[in-house]
Amino acid sequence: MNKTINIRRLLVTILFILVISFIGLCIWIQDQYVVPVLMYHRISLEDEFPMNTVTPKAFAKQMDYLKRNGYQVITVDELVEGTKARKKFAHNTVVITFDDGYKDNYKNAFPVLKKYHFPAAIFLISDYVGVNRNLLTWDQIKEMSQNGITFGSHTRHHVYLPEESGQELKDEIQGSKKVIEEHLGKPVYYFAYPSGGFSEPIKSLVAMAGYKAAFTTNRGYDRYNIDLYELSRIRINSWDIPAVLWDKLSGYYNLFRQLRPSH
Numbered sequence: 001m002n003k004t005i006n007i008r009r010l011l012v013t014i015l016f017i018l019v020i021s022f023i024g025l026c027i028w029i030q031d032q033y034v035v036p037v038l039m040y041h042r043i044s045l046e047d048e049f050p051m052n053t054v055t056p057k058a059f060a061k062q063m064d065y066l067k068r069n070g071y072q073v074i075t076v077d078e079l080v081e082g083t084k085a086r087k088k089f090a091h092n093t094v095v096i097t098f099d100d101g102y103k104d105n106y107k108n109a110f111p112v113l114k115k116y117h118f119p120a121a122i123f124l125i126s127d128y129v130g131v132n133r134n135l136l137t138w139d140q141i142k143e144m145s146q147n148g149i150t151f152g153s154h155t156r157h158h159v160y161l162p163e164e165s166g167q168e169l170k171d172e173i174q175g176s177k178k179v180i181e182e183h184l185g186k187p188v189y190y191f192a193y194p195s196g197g198f199s200e201p202i203k204s205l206v207a208m209a210g211y212k213a214a215f216t217t218n219r220g221y222d223r224y225n226i227d228l229y230e231l232s233r234i235r236i237n238s239w240d241i242p243a244v245l246w247d248k249l250s251g252y253y254n255l256f257r258q259l260r261p262s263h
């Protein structure tokens with residue numbers, strides 16, 4: 001009789017510990033939520049660089065997926081200001097960004113973004129605008145800037161910043177900001193490190209140049225996006241099936257991922 005009571009007590013204790021652990025785990029996981037910042041490059045049928053290219057059809061489908069499933073697309077400004085204020089973002093929040101400023105963003109992404117009233121940010125290689133014919137023109141940039149697109153800097157020449165130093169490094173960061181501001185007539189507050197490459201001194205230079213935040217790829221260690229100069233992003237591919245997209249949009253995608261070393 002006594003033995004049965006003891007076993008029952010033991011089982012109740014184990015169950016109690018399991019329930020408490022489960023609740024603790026749920027609270028911990030909730031706390032690790034990060035607003036997903038999506039990273040695109042080309043929106044094109046050309047598949048020279050498949051990792052950097054999403055087809056127009058896949059992009060339209062992905063935006064439709066966001067709309068149909070009630071995701072709230074916010075601006076980089078809202079993300080950064082909210083993060084600074086330690087705002088608890090709704091778990092259906094998402095930010096859309098594009099690197100390099102390809103011309104196909106104007107032709108294949110902009111109409112879709114406009115259709116859904118989704119804001120987005122594009123990071124420009126300032127000294128190649130109007131020079132490289134695959135990239136956006138200043139006229140296109142101005143038009144997009146008046147219609148929900150925020151423009152940021154992606155350096156002057158798309159250099160890998162950890163390999164630069166001195167005045168050249170400074171100029172890639174500060175100079176590109178100035179060039180874009182002069183053309184757009186508005187301040188540029190956001191930066192994206194080419195190939196996600198950065199270091200602590202580079203982060204300081206970006207902050208000193210007057211940027212409010214900077215984005216990496218998935219190289220950053222700051223998987224919780226607390227450091228505004230190391231905001232990590234999630235690459236979106238053409239072949240992301242809805243289940244993968246759901247995972248990437250969950251806010252926990254980076255949580256259990258093995259991060260590549262920081263540069």
Ligand SMILES: [Zn+2]
Pocket residue numbers: 099100154158194195
């Ligand atoms: Zn780039």
